[in-house]
Amino acid sequence: MGNDRYDVVVVGAGPAGSSAALLMANNNLSVAMLERGPYPGSKNMSGGTIASMPFQEILPEYWNIDGIPLERKIVSDELWMLDNDSAVKMGFSGKKFGYAPYNKFSILRYKFDKWYADQAVAAGAKLFNNCLAIDLVYHKTGLLSKKVDGVVLEGGDIIHADLVVLAEGSSAALTQKIGLRQRLNPADMTLYVKEVLELPSGKIEERFSLEGDEGAVIGMVGYPTSPAIGKGGIWTNKDSLSIVVGAYLNQIVNKGLNPLQLMERFKSHPMIKKLIEGAKPIKYLAHTIPKGGFKKIPTLVDDGVIVVGDAAEMISGRRGIDLAMITGKFAAEAAAQACALDDYSRETLSSYVKRIKGSFFYENMRKGKNVEEYFNTYQDSDFLITKAMNDLAFKYFKQDLENNKIRLRKMIEELKNMQPLQKTGKDLLYGLQNWEVW
Amino acid sequence: MGNFAKSDTNPLEYVKIIPDSKSHIFIKDDGICIEECENKPCTYYCPTRVFYWEDDSIKILYKRCIECGACPFGCPYDNIAWENPRGGYGVVY
Numbered sequence: 001m002g003n004d005r006y007d008v009v010v011v012g013a014g015p016a017g018s019s020a021a022l023l024m025a026n027n028n029l030s031v032a033m034l035e036r037g038p039y040p041g042s043k044n045m046s047g048g049t050i051a052s053m054p055f056q057e058i059l060p061e062y063w064n065i066d067g068i069p070l071e072r073k074i075v076s077d078e079l080w081m082l083d084n085d086s087a088v089k090m091g092f093s094g095k096k097f098g099y100a101p102y103n104k105f106s107i108l109r110y111k112f113d114k115w116y117a118d119q120a121v122a123a124g125a126k127l128f129n130n131c132l133a134i135d136l137v138y139h140k141t142g143l144l145s146k147k148v149d150g151v152v153l154e155g156g157d158i159i160h161a162d163l164v165v166l167a168e169g170s171s172a173a174l175t176q177k178i179g180l181r182q183r184l185n186p187a188d189m190t191l192y193v194k195e196v197l198e199l200p201s202g203k204i205e206e207r208f209s210l211e212g213d214e215g216a217v218i219g220m221v222g223y224p225t226s227p228a229i230g231k232g233g234i235w236t237n238k239d240s241l242s243i244v245v246g247a248y249l250n251q252i253v254n255k256g257l258n259p260l261q262l263m264e265r266f267k268s269h270p271m272i273k274k275l276i277e278g279a280k281p282i283k284y285l286a287h288t289i290p291k292g293g294f295k296k297i298p299t300l301v302d303d304g305v306i307v308v309g310d311a312a313e314m315i316s317g318r319r320g321i322d323l324a325m326i327t328g329k330f331a332a333e334a335a336a337q338a339c340a341l342d343d344y345s346r347e348t349l350s351s352y353v354k355r356i357k358g359s360f361f362y363e364n365m366r367k368g369k370n371v372e373e374y375f376n377t378y379q380d381s382d383f384l385i386t387k388a389m390n391d392l393a394f395k396y397f398k399q400d401l402e403n404n405k406i407r408l409r410k411m412i413e414e415l416k417n418m419q420p421l422q423k424t425g426k427d428l429l430y431g432l433q434n435w436e437v438w
Numbered sequence: 439m440g441n442f443a444k445s446d447t448n449p450l451e452y453v454k455i456i457p458d459s460k461s462h463i464f465i466k467d468d469g470i471c472i473e474e475c476e477n478k479p480c481t482y483y484c485p486t487r488v489f490y491w492e493d494d495s496i497k498i499l500y501k502r503c504i505e506c507g508a509c510p511f512g513c514p515y516d517n518i519a520w521e522n523p524r525g526g527y528g529v530v531y
Contacts, residue, residue: 036522036523036525036526037525037526037528037530038456038526038530041531042529042530042531043505043528043529043530043531044531045531109531110531129525129526130525130526131525132522132524132525153525154524154525170507171505171507171522173521173522184511185511186511186512189508189511191483191485191506191508191512193485193506195449195452249483249508249511249512252483252512253479253483253512253514256477256479256482257482257483258482258483258487259483259485260447260449260485260486260487264447281449281452282452283452283453283531284449284450284452284453284486284504285453285504285531286485286486286504286506286508287506287507288506288507288508288511
């Protein structure tokens with residue numbers, strides 16, 4: 001492999017890297033894809049669903065492709081605001097989502113990423129497993145200018161390429177090393193732990209009111225991560241459940257929280273316990289998600305290099321995998337243009353940045369900036385709003401002996417005692433923006 | 439500070455790790471841990487408890503690491519160096 005030359009070398013074989021490699025190979029570029037684990041997906045964890053519309057941009061009608069490891073088609077999406085022994089539930093269940101083109105599917109990354117990388121290989125990309133890139137190599141283009149010209153592997157071998165695509169995920173060692181990404185603060189990331197729990201499919205369908213290969217996702221706030229701002233969640237795979245919990249890293253650190261203990265506590269909640277009863281843990285995973293948002297987006301291109309996916313901080317709310325795929329696609333488009341021009345300079349590659357700036361998620365990320373700031377200022381807002389909703393719902397549904405006018409007055413009184421109504425309204429508004437996504 | 443009650447469960451029972459012969463995690467300066475770091479948060483925010491405090495220094499059980507990427511950022515003194523394990527080594531989900 002030493003001193004081979006390709007048009008493109010893609011560092012990382014996750015959803016961003018495989019999307020880029022697949023589409024570049026389709027465009028007849030020679031592509032090497034590097035995976036540091038024994039196989040793609042072996043190091044990866046995620047919120048566990050892929051969205052249909054973005055994925056179709058890359059593989060139309062992907063659900064018909066032979067062997068694709070989709071777990072369940074998601075027809076039910078819920079948000080639970082959890083208190084100690086109660087929950088206020090909101091959600092949508094729709095049979096519409098059960099038919100093509102579907103809305104989203106649950107997946108397990110250690111199966112899906114492997115399959116997806118194989119699609120890139122089938123298109124002509126070359127995949128190297130167990131292969132860690134530790135640096136980039138440069139090529140002089142002028143007296144003072146240089147461009148990226150490949151990667152250095154541990155052991156010293158070099159793979160040369162006109163273009164390097166950094167799809168190395170959240171930790172993004174190379175992106176940081178070459179100065180495209182600034183160091184993140186613990187407030188700029190969340191830390192999640194996850195378990196996969198084996199449960200017979202019949203039981204899953206019974207407990208979550210599903211039929212056949214339908215699936216459900218439940219996002220949860222409040223209790224699972226209190227006193228930190230974070231989320232819990234549970235969703236259905238074919239014959240297992242995925243359960244996650246996590247929060248902003250700075251809050252975990254400052255509030256003395258242990259993620260494993262959060263998981264244990266979450267699993268013992270009376271309403272969660274029932275859902276996972278008898279299920280056998282088969283995996284334990286942990287990962288950080290870059291949540292620096294808009295203000296921490298790295299420099300996305302330089303001479304001979306493009307950054308995509310998590311490495312580029314392309315996370316908007318609970319959307320990450322699909323953004324990774326789309327940025328991979330944008331990178332492939334920019335690469336095709338650069339190859340046609342035989343010019344991999346920053347100027348040419350900046351068409352990638354233009355595509356990102358014109359995308360739906362860039363606008364969402366720009367707006368999301370305020371939400372992140374809000375939650376760092378008011379770290380108790382999640383707790384307050386969850387508590388308030390549970391107390392109100394309790395009173396609302398309780399059959400008591402008072403007339404409605406008094407009942408309503410008491411409910412408002414209670415809300416006011418907690419904090420000014422205006423602030424509660426604001427908490428709710430920001431909360432909904434934060435929860436919209438997972 | 440949160441509740442420090444520790445559970446008996448060992449999630450590493452369900453994790454496959456191919457450990458390298460040398461560590462990929464380092465404390466940059468032991469002195470900072472002793473003199474400046476009061477809470478030693480690495481001993482609790484790590485999801486697999488790679489870090490523990492003994493004999494006036496942080497000990498690192500790198501073979502427990504599942505590569506979540508939190509430790510270098512969570513350390514309030516930027517005193518933890520974490521590198522990717524060599525290709526093929528480390529956690530295999």
